[in-house]
Amino acid sequence: MPVSPALAEDLAAAVADLYEAAERTLIDRIRQVLADGIDSPAWVGLRLAAVGQLRAAIEDIIAALSVDASGAIHQALAEAWERGAQAAVVELGALAPTVSVIPAGTQAVDRLAQSLIADTRPVHVRILRQSVDVYQGVVARAAAAPALGAQTRRQAAQSALDDFARRGVTGFVDRAGRSWDMRSYVEMATRSAVGRAAVEAHTERLGAAGVELVIVSQAPEECPLCKPWERQILARTGAPGAREVQVxxxxxxxxxxxxxxxxxxxEARSAGLMHPNCRHSVSAYLPGVSRVPKAQPSRGTYEDTQRQRYLERQIRKWKRLEAAALDDARRTAARARVRTYQGRVRELVAETGLPRKSHREQLTTAR
Ligand SMILES: [Zn+2]
Structure with a gap:
């Protein structure tokens, strides 16, 4: 059975779900603290005094999130490692029944987990800072204009909450300089780590069986980065560069x-092969036995899949706005937008034959 980052990517959703649930809890908490006594003339003073209370509530949310996330990260990586190793065992099955020493992946899993957990620390700092900023921004604006009526205060609070719900906790930039929302950032980082775990485990197991060559699959939705490697034979380890080998x-x-x-x-991986979301897989290439597969037409383009990801993000964004709504009219309007984007996903799926990924359209609920 070939290995691909896709073999383990569902595991990343479990980690990202925790962040999304935390984000929703944050929006809820900020909304509750802001809405408390909003029609009272003493609101500004009371809300200024409540900053500490809000901060403590957010710190609690973050502390719970850290514990849950680190457990989920370890679990996801251990499972990804296991799947990668199993894939190699299944693949070699009949041909290499002699694999007796099973290398322990524990150390590799710990190393990958520590690095991923370190990557989430700045996320936690940002959650606290941005939540408190949003809250203080609303209260400060009301304090600067004490003559504002309750109605205007409510509108100002709603628009700030909407902004926050729309963008979520932001400012995540990856190594390529692209910016991400929190869930996508965490999911991307986790996918990349679980993908790496599955691929490393597979490779390690092939190595233990003495298999030195692998072959890259042909993917139904091919990614530009991987095209040059498609259906190519690669050395599992060793020097870069194309060459003829005698084996x-x-x-x-x-x-x-x-x-x-x-x-x-x-070499191929550092050039982008098996990047997160990659549809390509790698399997053992057995000289004289394995065949290079024939080229096949693609199902949907890479752009189609990116379009689908965009629509899924819109659905989640409007679900968050629904959660931030202070009144029924806004709630209903947000729900209508959710349905519109869901309709567009259905159209895209029908047009291209791409599989619909309903779990990517869900907001997970807070614990
Ligand atoms: Zn790819």
Missing amino acids: EHATEDGEMVTVEVAGSLP
């Missing part, structure tokens, strides 16, 4: 086979 036949003792190698697996 022993996988099943015939002493028979040598010439194989065209496009480069090494680490």
Whole structure:
């Protein structure tokens, strides 16, 4: 069974779900604290005094999130490792029944988990700072204009809450300089780590079975980064660069086979192959036995899949706005937008034949 980052990507959703649930809890908390006594003339003074209370509530949310996330991260990586290793075992099954030493993945899992947990720390800092900023911004604006009536205060609070719900906790920039919302950032970071775990476990297991060559699949929705590697044979380890190698036949003792190698697996991965969301997979290439698959037409373009991701983000955004609504009219309007975007996803799916990913359209609920 070939390995691909997709083998483990569902595991990233469990971690990202925790962040999304926390974000929703945050919006709820800020809304509750702001709405408390909003029609009273003493509101500004009371709300200024409540900053500490809000901060403490947010710190509690973050503390619970840290514990949950670190547990979920370890679990996801251990499971990804296991799946990658199993994939290799299944793949080699009949051909390499001699794999007896099963390398322990614990250390690798811990290393990947520690690095991912370190990546989430700045996220937690940002959650606290931005939540308190949103709250203080609303109260400060009302304090600066003491003559504002209750109605205007309510409108100002609603528009600030809407802004926050729309963008969520922001400011996450990846190494390529693109910015992400919190859930997407955490999910991307986790996918990348679980994908790496699955691929590393697979490779390690192939190595233990003496398999030195792998082949890259053809993917139904091909990504531009991976196109050059599609259906190519790669050396599992070793030097980069295309070359011809002489290797022993996988099943015939002493028979040598010439194989065209496009480069090494680490080389292809550092050039982007098996990036998060990658549809390509890698499997053992057994000289003289494995065949290079024929090229196949694509199902939907890469742009189509990106369009689907965009629509899914819109659905989640409007679900958050629904959660932030201070009155029924806004709630109903937000719900209507959710349905509009869901309709567009249905159209896209019908047009392209891409699979619908309903879980990507869900907001998870707070604990
Ligand atoms: Zn790819």
